[in-house]
Amino acid sequence: MSKQHIAIIGGTGDQGKGLALRWARAGFQITIGSRSGERAAASAAEMRALLNNRGDKDTSIDGLINPDAAASSSIIVLTVPFDAQISTMKQISSSLQPGSLLIDVTVPLEAAVGGKPVRTLGVWAGSAAEQCAELAPAGVQVVSAFHNVGAAALADLEHEVDCDVIVCGDDKSAKAQIKPLVEAIAGCRYIDGGALANSRTVEALTALLIGFNIRYKAHSGIRITGIK
Numbered sequence: 711m712s713k714q715h716i717a718i719i720g721g722t723g724d725q726g727k728g729l730a731l732r733w734a735r736a737g738f739q740i741t742i743g744s745r746s747g748e749r750a751a752a753s754a755a756e757m758r759a760l761l762n763n764r765g766d767k768d769t770s771i772d773g774l775i776n777p778d779a780a781a782s783s784s785i786i787v788l789t790v791p792f793d794a795q796i797s798t799m800k801q802i803s804s805s806l807q808p809g810s811l812l813i814d815v816t817v818p819l820e821a822a823v824g825g826k827p828v829r830t831l832g833v834w835a836g837s838a839a840e841q842c843a844e845l846a847p848a849g850v851q852v853v854s855a856f857h858n859v860g861a862a863a864l865a866d867l868e869h870e871v872d873c874d875v876i877v878c879g880d881d882k883s884a885k886a887q888i889k890p891l892v893e894a895i896a897g898c899r900y901i902d903g904g905a906l907a908n909s910r911t912v913e914a915l916t917a918l919l920i921g922f923n924i925r926y927k928a929h930s931g932i933r934i935t936g937i938k
């Protein structure tokens with residue numbers, strides 16, 4: 711059976727890399743996207759070598775420039791800094807196929823414009839995810855997820871990721887497609903976060919978690935209690 715394919719735009723960065731490693735180990739075919747084809751290929755080769763050295767055989771990771779990566783898959787994950795979200799969406803928009811699913815992981819941290827990582831910026835659209843949805847072509851479903859999962863926890867392949875993943879989106883079937891991606895990461899639990907507009911709250915939580923990480927020298931995550 712062929713592997714399910716995920717393209718990660720900005721996948722050369724910390725968050726994209728962490729997700730790529732976890733999903734590649736779980737059997738997904740990964741394409742790393744970058745503004746530079748060389749950087750994408752080098753990053754993919756580095757990840758393949760890392761997994762191979764750990765004994766994770768038969769993993770599939772390649773690298774392409776962002777528009778080609780976006781065109782290569784029907785599941786696209788956006789992991790770029792907030793100040794690069796609009797320009798990146800404009801770069802990939804015409805490559806996104808109708809019927810594809812775009813998972814936005816962007817957090818509008820003040821750090822993206824030279825400020826503090828423990829504060830979020832006001833976004834006119836309401837949230838980074840809603841801004842992403844405004845920029846996505848018709849027929850592409852936008853959901854948001856993985857904001858509260860830290861890159862360091864994802865990259866620590868010796869341990870499970872101790873975090874719930876709140877998935878926000880306006881289309882139930884699009885959100886349902888994310889569930890197996892969440893559950894492929896050991897320790898993560900899928901939580902339906904309701905409408906895409908609720909991403910405002912989920913994105914803001916990340917700034918709070920970064921503050922915990924600084925004060926407690928930790929890799930914090932979230933757990934929602936009372937839900938089986």
Ligand SMILES: NC(=O)c1ccc[n+]([C@@H]2O[C@H](COP(=O)([O-])OP(=O)(O)OC[C@H]3O[C@@H](n4cnc5c(N)ncnc54)[C@H](OP(=O)(O)O)[C@@H]3O)[C@@H](O)[C@H]2O)c1
Binds near residue numbers: 725789798
């Ligand atoms: N790091 C975390 O723990 C974490 C956790 C939750 C959510 N997030 C969110 O996930 C997103 C990515 O985080 P990250 O830490 O992975 O970020 P990052 O490492 O700073 O950047 C990710 C990638 O984005 C591309 N990029 C950077 N600046 C750009 C620009 N001006 N224009 C276009 N592309 C640019 C770069 O790829 P190329 O140079 O190869 O194109 C870079 O490798 C952010 O929105 C962040 O808030 C991060």
